[in-house]
Amino acid sequence: MKANIPLRNFSDYFFENVSVGYSNQIQITSTCNAKCIFCSNEQNPFDIKRCSFRSLEEIEKVVWATNEINGSIRLNESLPGRISEGEAFLHPDLFKILHVIRRKFNNVIRITTNGSMLKPDLIKQLKNYLPIEVNISIPSINKEHWKETFNLQDEHYYNAINSFSIMSGYDIRVTANITPMPAWIGWKELENTFEFLSKNVQYTTIYAPGYTKDSKIVDKLKYDKMELSIFLEKMNKKYSLPYDWSLDPRKALYISYDLITNNIWKAYNNGSRNFLWLTSTSAKERFDKLIFELCLGIPINNTVIEVPNNSYGGNIECVGLWMIQDIDDVLKSLDFKPDQIFIPGGFLDKYGFDLQGDNILDLFKKHSSLYIGIL
Numbered sequence: 001m002k003a004n005i006p007l008r009n010f011s012d013y014f015f016e017n018v019s020v021g022y023s024n025q026i027q028i029t030s031t032c033n034a035k036c037i038f039c040s041n042e043q044n045p046f047d048i049k050r051c052s053f054r055s056l057e058e059i060e061k062v063v064w065a066t067n068e069i070n071g072s073i074r075l076n077e078s079l080p081g082r083i084s085e086g087e088a089f090l091h092p093d094l095f096k097i098l099h100v101i102r103r104k105f106n107n108v109i110r111i112t113t114n115g116s117m118l119k120p121d122l123i124k125q126l127k128n129y130l131p132i133e134v135n136i137s138i139p140s141i142n143k144e145h146w147k148e149t150f151n152l153q154d155e156h157y158y159n160a161i162n163s164f165s166i167m168s169g170y171d172i173r174v175t176a177n178i179t180p181m182p183a184w185i186g187w188k189e190l191e192n193t194f195e196f197l198s199k200n201v202q203y204t205t206i207y208a209p210g211y212t213k214d215s216k217i218v219d220k221l222k223y224d225k226m227e228l229s230i231f232l233e234k235m236n237k238k239y240s241l242p243y244d245w246s247l248d249p250r251k252a253l254y255i256s257y258d259l260i261t262n263n264i265w266k267a268y269n270n271g272s273r274n275f276l277w278l279t280s281t282s283a284k285e286r287f288d289k290l291i292f293e294l295c296l297g298i299p300i301n302n303t304v305i306e307v308p309n310n311s312y313g314g315n316i317e318c319v320g321l322w323m324i325q326d327i328d329d330v331l332k333s334l335d336f337k338p339d340q341i342f343i344p345g346g347f348l349d350k351y352g353f354d355l356q357g358d359n360i361l362d363l364f365k366k367h368s369s370l371y372i373g374i375l
Contacts, residue, residue, distance in 0.1 A: 013054050014062070016083055019349040024069045024107075026062065027076050028054045028097060029086040034114050035151040038139075038179055041084055043215040045311060046356055048084045056093045060100050072108040072133060073101060081321075082355055089117035098129040108133050112177070115160025116152050123163060127170040134167060135175045135205075136160060141193040145185050164200035177205040180228060184220035187231065198239035206232065206245035213313025222315070225249050225282075247282050247318060253290060255344075259375060261294055263342060267373070268300060272339035277304045278327060279344070281317035303338065305330060311356070322347035324358040331367050338370070345374040 013027050030050040041048050075097075076088040088094065088111050101109060108131045115136040126132050138160065139149045146157050167174050176197050180190050197204055208228070209221040229250050232243055246254065267275065279287040284306040291302050307330050309316045311323040327343065345360075352360040364372055 011054055011058055012049060012051055012083060014058060017062070019351055019353065021350045023066050024071055025074050025077060026059065026097075026101075027083065027085070028059065028088055028091050028094070029076065030084040031090050032084075032086045032114075033090060033116060033152070033156075034087065036114075037149055037151075037217055038181075038209050038211075038221060040081075040210070040212075043212045043314075045212060045214055045313070049082060050084045050086075053091050053093070056096055056100070059097055063100050063104055066104075069105055069107050072110040073105060075109065075111045077110075077112055085112075087113060087117065089113055089122065095125055095129075098126075102129050106131075108173070110135060113137070114150055114152075114156075115163055116150065116156035118159050118163035118167075120162075120166055123166050123170060123172070126167070126172055130171060131173070133173040133175060134163075135177060136163065137177050137179070138193065138197065139179045139181060140185050140189055141196045142185065142189050145189065149181075168200070174201050175203050175205070176201045177207055179207045179209050180223070180231075181209050181220055182228070182231075183222050190231070191235065194235040194239055194241060198241040202242070204241060204243045206243055206248075208245070208247050208315075210316055211314040212316060215314055218314070249282070249285070253283055253286050255290070255375075257290075257294065260290075260342075263373060263375065264295065264298065264300070267340040268298065272371070273299070274301045274336075274339045275303070276334075276338035276341045277302065278307050278330065278341065279304055280319040280322065281306045281308060283319065303336075319344050319346045322354065323356055324354050324360060324363050325356075328363055328366065331363075331370065341370055341372045342375055343372060348374075 017025065017027075029052070031053060035042070041050070076085055091097065098109065109129060110133040112135040115138065118134070126134075138146070140146050141161070143154070143157050146160070147153065150156070164174055178193065178197075182190055208225075209223060211218050211221040215221065225247065226249055229245075229248050232245060232248070235241060236243060245251070264275070277287065277291055284304065288304050291304055295302055307322060307326050309321060309323070310326055310329065312321060331341075347354055348360055354360075360374070
């Protein structure tokens with residue numbers, strides 16, 4: 001008699017974590033009480049799945065099976081993005097989840113939130129699970145613009161704004177993230193927001209306002225990258241508030257120079273002389289310069305081509321949201337045959353799938369006459 005293998009019941013969160021491979025990321029819900037005007041769920045050309053509250057039982061199993069975590073434990077920061085993020089403070093078992101984590105790990109627990117649920121009583125309970133870091137999304141200090149951004153009410157605004165000082169009083173580390181929308185709220189209001197944050201946090205992350213070809217509010221989300229870059233530098237100097245913006249056109253790329261150099265020499269020693277580098281629209285100018293500098297003195301021909309993100313359209317330009325179909329379109333349009341093609345792999349999970357479920361191996365098979373490598 002053949003033995004039956006018992007089926008295991010896990011949520012989509014579990015399988016997504018497996019495919020991404022981040023042990024420090026525990027998404028607990030896709031449920032959200034806001035409807036942000038810049039939310040990708042409303043303007044994506046394909047669906048992002050929303051799941052219910054992740055069960056405490058599954059989270060217990062995941063935490064039990066995890067032996068070591070480097071850095072902070074991040075609740076509800078979903079990568080690569082096939083499942084929607086949600087508002088962690090809505091989870092009915094949030095404090096039980098924190099208790100489960102604290103029984104095993106002393107790492108900082110980082111929770112990203114819109115801040116609307118941060119009432120004093122809830123914050124008081126958080127102090128029992130230190131060290132805690134709460135990262136609050138605050139696109140504007142102006143009440144009416146804040147409410148319209150999140151589609152929330154006065155009480156939610158006051159919860160978020162007042163939470164900064166209350167949490168600091170309980171030794172809860174507070175950071176912030178801003179999605180700047182100067183075309184809508186204006187530069188002065190944006191500066192007022194930075195001034196407020198400079199008095200309440202030590203660090204902020206910038207998320208550029210993205211819009212797709214299906215967006216209905218481009219007028220609020222459009223911006224000039226260089227203008228924003230200069231403004232952020234000015235705010236840093238004026239208010240001493242450090243920030244990180246991954247798309248900053250004046251910032252060095254997040255890429256390993258050693259990795260690129262090693263791949264260049266490996267391909268060169270294998271006889272390749274004509275290299276094609278595919279890069280995102282946002283990184284094109286900086287990547288051009290980088291490849292020129294790294295290849296000085298090496299007798300090879302380099303061509304750098306940007307891959308437009310036609311799947312999303314709009315102003316979506318980063319590698320992390322690439323689709324294999326967009327790369328396929330570029331490769332089909334080539335009017336020359338390179339010896340070696342290099343593609344950044346930051347848009348793939350560890351099994352080679354993009355956000356729409358297409359796999360890079362199928363691209364390799366389709367273009368079998370080309371030698372393609374993943375950086």
